[in-house]
Amino acid sequence: MRPGKLGQTTCSRASGSVPDRWENLRERLVDAARRRLGPDAPWAQRHIAHCPRCQARMAALGRVDLAMSLLKSQPHRLDLLRRANDAAIHMLSRRLRETPEADRLKQAQPEPSLAERWAGPQNALVNMAACLAVLALAKAGIFASLDQAHTRGRAAVKQYYNQAGQDIADEVFKT
Amino acid sequence: MSMFDRAIQYNLLGASVSCEAVEESQRWILTAMHRYGHELVTLLWRILGNEQDVCDAYQTTFLHLAHHEGGRKPRWVRAYLFRTASNVAISMLRQRIAERKTLSSMTPANEQEPTAEVDFDSRHLAESLLAHIAQLPEHLRNVITLRDLGELSYPEVARILGVSTGTARVYRCKAVQMLAMWVNDEENR
Numbered sequence: 001m002r003p004g005k006l007g008q009t010t011c012s013r014a015s016g017s018v019p020d021r022w023e024n025l026r027e028r029l030v031d032a033a034r035r036r037l038g039p040d041a042p043w044a045q046r047h048i049a050h051c052p053r054c055q056a057r058m059a060a061l062g063r064v065d066l067a068m069s070l071l072k073s074q075p076h077r078l079d080l081l082r083r084a085n086d087a088a089i090h091m092l093s094r095r096l097r098e099t100p101e102a103d104r105l106k107q108a109q110p111e112p113s114l115a116e117r118w119a120g121p122q123n124a125l126v127n128m129a130a131c132l133a134v135l136a137l138a139k140a141g142i143f144a145s146l147d148q149a150h151t152r153g154r155a156a157v158k159q160y161y162n163q164a165g166q167d168i169a170d171e172v173f174k175t
Numbered sequence: 176m177s178m179f180d181r182a183i184q185y186n187l188l189g190a191s192v193s194c195e196a197v198e199e200s201q202r203w204i205l206t207a208m209h210r211y212g213h214e215l216v217t218l219l220w221r222i223l224g225n226e227q228d229v230c231d232a233y234q235t236t237f238l239h240l241a242h243h244e245g246g247r248k249p250r251w252v253r254a255y256l257f258r259t260a261s262n263v264a265i266s267m268l269r270q271r272i273a274e275r276k277t278l279s280s281m282t283p284a285n286e287q288e289p290t291a292e293v294d295f296d297s298r299h300l301a302e303s304l305l306a307h308i309a310q311l312p313e314h315l316r317n318v319i320t321l322r323d324l325g326e327l328s329y330p331e332v333a334r335i336l337g338v339s340t341g342t343a344r345v346y347r348c349k350a351v352q353m354l355a356m357w358v359n360d361e362e363n364r
Binding site for chain 2: 023026027030056057059060061063064066067068070071072074076077080081083084085087088089090091092096099101102104105108155156159
């Protein structure tokens with residue numbers, strides 16, 4: 001989960017207040033429950049391996065995860081923020097358009113958040129998420145459609161590496 | 176569809192929001208743009224996947240902000256911006272899907288690209304998911320766009336939508352289940 005950024009919330013609650021501490025405790029409890037009762041728990045994995053219905057459900061959820069990861073991994077040009085700011089500022093009054101703040105916004109580049117800087121390049125995270133989704137797909141379809149999931153997973157990862165560069169994709173997928 | 180949604184229907188944007196300039200006293204708009212612009216662009220890009228559309232939706236979002244209650248600053252600017260951006264983007268996405276459907280119905284069947292390709296098509300998978308997200312009920316759609324595409328935390332999503340964190344979690348769970356069901360149905364078709 002991505003931590004909240006300092007100064008970005010408009011909520012009246014102060015950071016570190018009692019409700020926030022309860023919220024953190026709740027998050028931990030939910031995570032602990034998910035580990036023991038969620039689909040990654042060993043007993044659940046054993047059940048899924050023998051239940052075609054659950055396999056189908058897990059495969060469908062894996063597909064949603066994979067699609068979500070693909071959506072997040074689509075890169076855009078670095079100057080998109082600048083162009084968007086420019087378009088929005090263009091609609092403001094002339095006096096507002098000529099302020100130093102407006103000039104700075106027209107030159108703005110996306111800056112990684114503190115969390116992103118700590119976590120490393122975002123693409124690596126998305127890549128990992130995509131790989132996990134592929135693994136989940138392969139696991140869920142182990143009896144029903146392992147070959148299909150394997151082929152699709154491989155194609156998804158290859159497509160991802162193709163975006164990074166053909167030479168990298170060739171290097172990773174050389175046979 | 177709520178009144179809010181209706182008000183920002185893509186078709187009505189031209190009529191409801193004029194291009195007139197906002198007051199100079201609205202410098203807080205530039206501050207909001209500086210503070211939340213990057214996150215908004217990311218959210219819009221993930222929903223729309225087209226740079227020109229992102230710029231249009233971003234511009235519309237800030238126009239709505241500038242014209243909010245006659246130029247008054249909303250109480251929670253961040254919440255207002257994210258909800259508006261999400262609704263504007265979904266409206267544009269719906270319109271694009273409708274246009275595509277119209278175009279494909281006009282194109283003769285033998286000229287259409289084969290859709291049942293065996294090869295994995297990531298673009299198709301992502302577009303299909305977006306189309307399903309656009310079909311979700313509003314309360315579920317808001318959570319999935321803010322949480323998954325906007326990558327906001329559950330407490331942030333809950334604050335923006337004015338619900339409890341637990342409710343936001345339940346909504347997301349329901350939304351993912353519905354999406355999985357629809358994606359599965361589409362796969363089996």
